[in-house]
Amino acid sequence: MxxxxxxxxxxxxxxxxxxxxxxxxxxxxxxxxxxxxxxxxxxxxxxxxxxxxxxxxxxxxxxxxxxxxxxxxxxxxxxxxxxxxxxxxxxxxxxxxxxxxxxxxxxxxxxxxxxxxxxxxxxxxxxxxxxxxxxxxxxxxxxxxxxxxxxxxxxxxxxxxxxxxxxxxxxxxxxxxxxxxxxxxxxxxxxxxxxxxxxxxxxxxxxxxRSHLQIAEGAASIEALNNELTRVNTELEGRVQERTQALAESNQELEAFSYSVSHDLRAPLRTIDGFSLALMEDFAENLNDEGRDYIARIRNGVQRMGMLIDSLLQLSRVTRSEVHRERIDLSQLATLVFDELAAGDPDRKILFIAQPGVLAQADPRLVRIALENLIGNAWKFTSRTTDARIEFGSDVREDVTVYFIRDNGAGFDMQYVDRLFTAFQRLHGDRDFKGSGIGLATVSRIIRRHQGSIWAESELGHGATFFFSLAA
CATH class of the missing domain: 1.20.120.1730 (Four Helix Bundle (Hemerythrin (Met), subunit A))
Incomplete structure (x- = not known):
């Protein structure tokens, strides 16, 4: 040929x-x-x-x-x-x-x-x-x-x-x-x-x-193909720009929506805070120390709820915002969270053990929310346990620092562990332990934003241990 x-x-x-x-x-x-x-x-x-x-x-x-x-x-x-x-x-x-x-x-x-x-x-x-x-x-x-x-x-x-x-x-x-x-x-x-x-x-x-005519025909054919490619590329770029613009507008609308939600949620809190302040200022002489302490706790709770609203709104935008890392003392933060729980329920006696000097590079506000959920769960699920104990500490596994929250409470069946960090999935009935079903999903989201991982180990009736890492 x-x-x-x-x-x-x-x-x-x-x-x-x-x-x-x-x-x-x-x-x-x-x-x-x-x-x-x-x-x-x-x-x-x-x-x-x-x-x-x-x-x-x-x-x-x-x-x-x-x-x-x-x-x-x-x-x-x-x-x-x-x-x-x-x-x-x-x-x-x-x-x-x-x-x-x-x-x-x-x-x-x-x-x-x-x-x-x-x-x-x-x-x-x-x-x-x-x-x-x-x-x-x-x-x-x-x-x-x-x-x-x-x-x-x-x-x-x-x-x-x-x-x-x-x-x-x-x-x-x-x-x-x-x-x-x-x-x-x-x-x-x-x-x-x-x-x-x-x-x-x-x-x-x-x-x-070949003759110049054949060369021209071949060039024209090639040019037509290139023009078609250019047209397709131009259309694709236009669609990408449209999607980018739509995403930017959606983000702006979400910011405005978050502000509106924040305002609506704060309205009843301001009412509670205002009436509590009025009680404190106008009727203080009619209250004993205990009554004034209760009112102070109400106001502190309202203010804490306001901060929690801000945190939840920020958490809803966490996938779009940067994680602001700084060096924090997790031992001190965990102890502070436990002390707040103990102050809210002084009749309970729980042994809390925190390994001293556990440090990490992380966003302090988001990590506090994570610890509040994890330690709060440990507090809740040890409510029916004699000699209840909650422990916070850290360990090194395969050159990675792993932090843990351990309790000796109700525990859970490991065959359902895959549902543990899914929103609205609860392993205990509401009659046994109250809860919203979103706490661990929130924790998982925070840990992922730190490029870390979270998992749990437990035995029914013998407590649970939650492990998590925070990539540097």
Missing amino acids: KKSSVYRLLMTGAILVVALNTWMVGRALNKLFTTQGWLSQTLDVLSHTENLALNMRSADSAVRGYILTGSPTFERQYRASSQGVFAELDQVQRLTADSATQQQRIGFLRTRVAAKMGTLDSANAMRAGNSTGPIEPALLEPLLTDFPGGGQSVSYAISQIESEEHRLLIDRTRETKNASQEVWISFIAISLLDILLIAAAFEQLVRAH
Whole structure:
């Protein structure tokens, strides 16, 4: 076979491969845009469920504030929050219309929301009918419960929806990443093939001494392919810029939303703090030392709650913010957390052992939140243990400093350890030990932000040990 024929075959094959690769690029781009659309929808669902939960808490806080003060401001706040609850619920139902399972969960959530809002309306009406006098707590207690009618709470119903969406978020994020990799691989492959095609074209032109017309035709063909690549690249860059701009706008909206949530949560705290201060200033002579101490504790608790709100809001943005590391004394911090727990429950006798001089490079505010959750859990789960003991210390494993919180409390079954750091997953019933189910998930998130790891070891009835590391 002549060399010219070989080169023709090579050129034809290269062109066919380029055409195939171009089709693959288009297919990969279409897959990328589709998966990004599903990912955006999942994020929207999670955003609206968070808004729904916040509106529910705001409505509950407003009713409590209205009952406490009788202020019309709280009643207006309650009405606005109630409208927000149902508006967000409609948005969630619309966005999950493609999932029959989620639609069933939303149907259940509507029944729990209706039950909860019904009890809040009743509490509101009770205050409206008695605008000045006190209301018997026994009458209010069933109206302000988180479990109206004895069923599951609204938070539980929301968590079921969010759990499914978080699963979808993980799957769709992985699919988006895979689609993006396919696009880049296709672009690289077609670029390499273009280079080979150009080289083969020039080689054929030099060996065959083609006419200037044939050279022009070959150059025009190559230019057309390059223009197509340039167009595709330009479109992709435009979409990337649009996504970047959308992300920046979403971050700004989230900051504004966080400020609004912070303001709404602080409103009832300011009411408590204000009335406590009024009691202290105006009725101090009518109170004994113990009474004044109680009021001081109330004010300290309110102020601590305000700080906790700030911490939780900051934690919600932790994935977007930097971790501010500094050298801290974990032994001192752990002891301080334990002393605060002991002061809040002076009747309990617990032996606390803290290894002295345990230092780390970490964000002190976030690490304090983590220790409050870990030591708080140890305090809670040793409540039924005789000679309760909590221990804090550190060890070196494979050249890595590992810190631990150990107790001799209730412990847990290790077959469920994979659920331990998942939000709203609890290994003990609420009748045995109260809890929200998000504490260890919060701890896990803080440790990950420090590029560390966290795990637990336990035996049912023989306590638990939580280990974590904080990368330098």
